[in-house]
Amino acid sequence: MIKKSGFDIKAIEMDDKEIRRVKKKVLIGPEDGSHNIIMRKFTVSPDGFTPFHTHDFEHVVKIENGKGIVIDESGKKIPVVQGDVLFINNNEEHQFQNPFDEPFEFLCIILNQGKN
Amino acid sequence: MIKKSGFDIKAIEMDDKEIRRVKKKVLIGPEDGSHNIIMRKFTVSPDGFTPFHTHDFEHVVKIENGKGIVIDESGKKIPVVQGDVLFINNNEEHQFQNPFDEPFEFLCIILNQGKN
Numbered sequence: 700m701i702k703k704s705g706f707d708i709k710a711i712e713m714d715d716k717e718i719r720r721v722k723k724k725v726l727i728g729p730e731d732g733s734h735n736i737i738m739r740k741f742t743v744s745p746d747g748f749t750p751f752h753t754h755d756f757e758h759v760v761k762i763e764n765g766k767g768i769v770i771d772e773s774g775k776k777i778p779v780v781q782g783d784v785l786f787i788n789n790n791e792e793h794q795f796q797n798p799f800d801e802p803f804e805f806l807c808i809i810l811n812q813g814k815n
Numbered sequence: 816m817i818k819k820s821g822f823d824i825k826a827i828e829m830d831d832k833e834i835r836r837v838k839k840k841v842l843i844g845p846e847d848g849s850h851n852i853i854m855r856k857f858t859v860s861p862d863g864f865t866p867f868h869t870h871d872f873e874h875v876v877k878i879e880n881g882k883g884i885v886i887d888e889s890g891k892k893i894p895v896v897q898g899d900v901l902f903i904n905n906n907e908e909h910q911f912q913n914p915f916d917e918p919f920e921f922l923c924i925i926l927n928q929g930k931n
Contacts, residue, residue, distance in 0.1 A: 700887045700909065701902040702895065705877070727875045731902040735926050736852065736875045738900065759843045759852045761821070761922065771816045779818065784854065786817040786847040793816065806877065808924055810851050 701731045705740065720747030720797075726806075735811050742804045743767060743797040751794035758793070759808040760785035767803035770794040779805075817847045821856065836863030836913075842922075851927050858920045859883060859913040867910035874909070875924040876901035883919035886910040895921075 703726075710722040721743050728737040740763070743749065751770060766780040772792040779785070787793050797803040819842075826838040838858040843849050856879070859865065867886060882896040888908040895901070903909050913919040 700885070700893070700904070700907060702885070702893055703900050705898045705900050726877065726900045727902045732904060733875060733902050734873060734905075736873065736924055738875050738877065738924065757850060757852065759849060759854050759924070761842065761854065769816070769818070777816070777818055782821045784819050784821050784842045786843050786849050788816070788848060789850075791816060806922075808852055808854065808875070 701727070703727075703731075710742070717750040717752075718748065720744035721749055729811060733811065737809050737811055739807050739809070740804065741795070741807055742802050743795055744802055745797055745800050747803075748796040749794055751792060753790050753792045755789050756809055756812065757789050758785070758787040760787065761806045762804075763806055764804040765797070765801045766799055767805070768796040768798060770796065817843070819843075819847075826858070833866040833868075834864065836860035837865055845927060849927065853925050853927055855923050855925070856920065857911070857923055858918050859911055860918055861913055861916050863919075864912040865910055867908060869906050869908045871905050872925055872928065873905050874901070874903040876903065877922045878920070879922055880920040881913070881917045882915055883921070884912040884914060886912065 713721040724740045726738045762783045769777045829837040840856045842854045844853040878899045885893045
């Protein structure tokens with residue numbers, strides 16, 4: 700059994716044209732011995748966003764803190780708040796945005812064959 | 816894309832000899848179209864516990880609220896608090912206990928081929 704505090708895990712800062720003001724932590728992944736499941740935590744600061752993109756692996760998401768906007772493949776803006784959960788299918792376009800004034804935090808769980 | 820509020824999902828109450836004062840919610844699972852990943856939330860009330868058991872699928876766990884004790888396969892008591900994450904391997908015995916006076920809540924993520 701592996702136990703870690705999520706608070707101690709180093710965050711990777713992501714900030715370029717397609718992704719702005721986003722921090723990622725791999726909470727549990729292959730380095731912990733997990734064969735199949737990777738649990739990541741994303742923190743999107745105010746005015747930040749993830750890429751509007753698609754990939755061939757599914758996302759299971761839980762909003763942990765704050766609120767945000769998810770853009771679905773039709774371009775619709777879906778408001779999300781703490782306690783909401785999402786399933787984003789393979790090859791479904793999506794983006795997370797934080798137009799609000801507090802950090803927007805969510806877990807995003809993928810399979811190991813997905814991108815870390 | 817599927818969006819749901821975790822607060823609206825019905826909890827299943829579990830209470831017998833091996834599992835006491837535990838509520839389970841399947842936050843995202845096969846009924847949402849998830850092919851591979853099942854995200855469950857467990858609430859263990861004070862004096863509650865899950866079975867001391869093992870199975871052939873791995874657990875990825877995040878403590879969401881409160882605190883508890885995890886018993887590992889050697890019988891060691893491991894204290895866990897909000898923000899901690901765990902990886903429990905295939906066939907590794909484990910149990911969650913709540914000897915404290917507030918609800919102990921955690922996410923437990925498994926593969927679809929695992930038990931729902």
